Amino acid sequence: MSLVEALRVSVTALATHKLRSLLTVLGIVIGISSVVSLMSIGQGSQERVLSRITAMGTNLLYVRPGASSEGRVRGAQGGAASLTLEDATALADPVNVPSVAAVAPQVQTFAQVVAAGQNVNTQIIGVTPDYQYVRNSPVADGDFISDRDVEARSMVVVLGATVADNLFQGGSPLGESVKINNRQFRVVGVLKRMGGTGFGLQDDVVLAPITTVQSRIMAQRTAQGGRTVSSINVQLAKGAKTEQATGEIAAILRQRHRLTGSDDFTITSQEETIAAQKEVTGTFTTFLGIIAGISLLVAGIGIMNIMLVSVAERTREIGIRKAVGAKRRDILMQFLMEATVLSLFGGGVGLLGGWGVSRFISGRTFSGQVLYTVVPPHILILAVAVAVATGLFFGIYPAARAARLNPIAALRYE
Amino acid sequence: MITFSNVVKVYKMGSIEVPVLRGVSCTISKGEMVAIMGPSGSGKSTLMNIMGCLDQPTSGTYQLEGQEITRLKDDDLAGIRNKKIGFVFQTFNLLPWASALGNVELPLIYGGGVQRRRRALEALERVGVAHRARHRPSEISGGEQQRVAIARALVNNPSLILADEPTGNLDSRSSEEIVAIFRGLNREEGITIVLVTHERSIAENARRILHFRDGLFEGEEVMA
Ligand SMILES: Nc1ncnc2c1ncn2[C@@H]1O[C@H](COP(=O)(O)OP(=O)(O)O)[C@@H](O)[C@H]1O
Ligand SMILES: [Mg+2]
Numbered sequence: 001m002s003l004v005e006a007l008r009v010s011v012t013a014l015a016t017h018k019l020r021s022l023l024t025v026l027g028i029v030i031g032i033s034s035v036v037s038l039m040s041i042g043q044g045s046q047e048r049v050l051s052r053i054t055a056m057g058t059n060l061l062y063v064r065p066g067a068s069s070e071g072r073v074r075g076a077q078g079g080a081a082s083l084t085l086e087d088a089t090a091l092a093d094p095v096n097v098p099s100v101a102a103v104a105p106q107v108q109t110f111a112q113v114v115a116a117g118q119n120v121n122t123q124i125i126g127v128t129p130d131y132q133y134v135r136n137s138p139v140a141d142g143d144f145i146s147d148r149d150v151e152a153r154s155m156v157v158v159l160g161a162t163v164a165d166n167l168f169q170g171g172s173p174l175g176e177s178v179k180i181n182n183r184q185f186r187v188v189g190v191l192k193r194m195g196g197t198g199f200g201l202q203d204d205v206v207l208a209p210i211t212t213v214q215s216r217i218m219a220q221r222t223a224q225g226g227r228t229v230s231s232i233n234v235q236l237a238k239g240a241k242t243e244q245a246t247g248e249i250a251a252i253l254r255q256r257h258r259l260t261g262s263d264d265f266t267i268t269s270q271e272e273t274i275a276a277q278k279e280v281t282g283t284f285t286t287f288l289g290i291i292a293g294i295s296l297l298v299a300g301i302g303i304m305n306i307m308l309v310s311v312a313e314r315t316r317e318i319g320i321r322k323a324v325g326a327k328r329r330d331i332l333m334q335f336l337m338e339a340t341v342l343s344l345f346g347g348g349v350g351l352l353g354g355w356g357v358s359r360f361i362s363g364r365t366f367s368g369q370v371l372y373t374v375v376p377p378h379i380l381i382l383a384v385a386v387a388v389a390t391g392l393f394f395g396i397y398p399a400a401r402a403a404r405l406n407p408i409a410a411l412r413y414e
Numbered sequence: 415m416i417t418f419s420n421v422v423k424v425y426k427m428g429s430i431e432v433p434v435l436r437g438v439s440c441t442i443s444k445g446e447m448v449a450i451m452g453p454s455g456s457g458k459s460t461l462m463n464i465m466g467c468l469d470q471p472t473s474g475t476y477q478l479e480g481q482e483i484t485r486l487k488d489d490d491l492a493g494i495r496n497k498k499i500g501f502v503f504q505t506f507n508l509l510p511w512a513s514a515l516g517n518v519e520l521p522l523i524y525g526g527g528v529q530r531r532r533r534a535l536e537a538l539e540r541v542g543v544a545h546r547a548r549h550r551p552s553e554i555s556g557g558e559q560q561r562v563a564i565a566r567a568l569v570n571n572p573s574l575i576l577a578d579e580p581t582g583n584l585d586s587r588s589s590e591e592i593v594a595i596f597r598g599l600n601r602e603e604g605i606t607i608v609l610v611t612h613e614r615s616i617a618e619n620a621r622r623i624l625h626f627r628d629g630l631f632e633g634e635e636v637m638a
Contacts, residue, residue, distance in 0.1 A: 012516075321524070328492075406469075
């Protein structure tokens with residue numbers, strides 16, 4: 001019996017038992033649509049995080065205080081206070097580090113910001129003018145922090161879009177004053193809206209001159225007496241090699257910090273940050289995948305159950321087929337083909353269903369988290385392949401049982 | 415055509431062994447029409463199943479057209495059932511959801527034949543139920559169902575047709591029509607026919623009647 005013939009026989013048999021076929025398909029549909037929708041959530045959050053990281057600017061290195069262990073970021077790094085504004089100035093000198101294009105040191109803290117009777121608790125970042133280029137944060141309105149602001153420790157701030165919304169409720173904040181730690185600041189600019197929620201806080205932020213934040217809001221000094229910074233963002237020149245730049249920066253910092261032993265700073269490249277984030281979202285995706293896998297397993301057991309019932313119910317049919325000359329292989333092929341047709345069909349419908357669910361939930365908020373979904377093309381192929389594999393795997397036992405039946409016993413079966 | 419020597423069939427019921435065929439020997443020649451009669455439970459169906467390659471003997475040998483059957487594997491037996499033998503059952507054994515035509519086509523699916531539809535229709539015509547080709551078994555009479563079953567047995571042009579009480583579920587008029595079909599196939603096409611029956615009038619259509627009792631042949635009559 002040819003494959004085409006087996007297909008014809010299977011389709012006829014399936015069409016004859018419509019309700020049973022439908023119930024089997026339903027299990028697969030649910031299994032595959034949960035695989036597709038859950039995987040799309042995983043994929044969506046991954047792409048979201050990655051696009052947010054790249055939106056922060058490209059070709060970046062982050063220098064943070066504290067030693068690294070095994071190349072991984074250590075949790076306690078924030079505790080050390082080794083980097084200073086002077087370090088940043090040294091890195092910005094092209095003689096010292098030829099592969100650097102721009103340097104943006106920053107300090108950050110959380111504080112209460114009050115204006116016009118509204119108050120928000122938000123991140124305060126002390127920055128220099130280069131921050132807007134390096135971190136890709138241009139103003140939408142007004143001006144960014146200027147060099148003069150940094151020199152003069154001016155009491156000015158640039159508000160993130162969310163903060164501006166929350167404090168001024170749609171009115172223009174330019175020229176208004178806000179209070180941070182009971183000190184009065186003037187709003188000189190509002191940042192362009194970055195969009196997005198969840199991981200990033202780009203819109204929920206207040207920027208001020210780094211020197212102002214250091215002296216008026218925080219007060220931390222190194223052992224040498226320099227003003228500390230939380231981190232230094234380094235943008236590399238076009239075409240600069242990450243390893244080379246890392247080496248140059250490390251050399252300068254070691255020299256400046258008079259280090260002989262281990263480093264008191266950590267340099268992380270953007271790729272490393274992406275890799276770390278991928279690991280996090282990868283775990284999330286795997287977790288979703290496991291849930292989806294379980295639902296597929298249930299679907300598979302459903303197929304097996306219904307096929308076993310079907311084999312029992314169709315014992316006489318199998319007996320008749322064998323009596324007129326069907327070989328074991330023919331019966332095996334028929335039942336496997338039935339399982340494949342069912343799961344292909346179920347896989348296809350499940351794919352559409354999963355895609356629909358994924359479209360539906362994308363951009364909606366669930367327990368405070370906005371879900372973004374992306375159905376990557378390879379999931380489509382994977383889902384159908386998984387559906388067919390499920391059908392075959394769970395179909396093979398009932399099919400083998402059917403194929404082994406003795407024709408006489410099968411014909412006697414009532 | 416058929417040579418049985420000392421064929422034994424023992425069924426195991428738990429630890430008890432039930433001997434059903436106790437050393438059957440017989441020869442049926444090509445082109446013969448033979449009837450087998452005997453009380454129920456004597457083992458006639460068991461004998462027919464072995465003859466039809468649906469089952470294997472516990473011991474003894476069976477040769478069909480010179481080929482030793484007892485050494486063959488399941489799939490080889492399936493091939494022989496498909497090509498050489500047509501089997502007609504008392505209970506018809508048609509697929510209830512398939513049309514008469516679909517049922518007759520069934521052996522051709524496994525035999526890899528071409529022009530299946532045409533051949534199946536021809537077979538239905540040979541037994542006079544071509545007009546029922548599109549009907550399902552439940553939509554036609556018992557006699558017609560058995561004709562469809564005979565058409566299915568015929569469709570691959572077998573050299574042997576085995577019928578185990580083919581008229582057991584039919585009224586006397588249908589029975590006579592059915593046996594007339596068998597006689598025609600035997601006389602006109604030379605197909606070897608073995609049929610089991612309880613009715614003397616049916617058996618008398620054969621040239622030879624074999625009497626079977628307690629797992630053994632106990633005598634034969636040759637018709638005039
Ligand atoms: N698969 C089986 N297992 C056990 N006993 C069987 C089996 N098939 C038939 N028998 C027994 O063998 C005997 C002969 O059966 P069968 O060949 O059908 O007789 P007949 O067709 O002459 O009525 C009966 O007693 C029956 O119960
Ligand atoms: Mg019987």
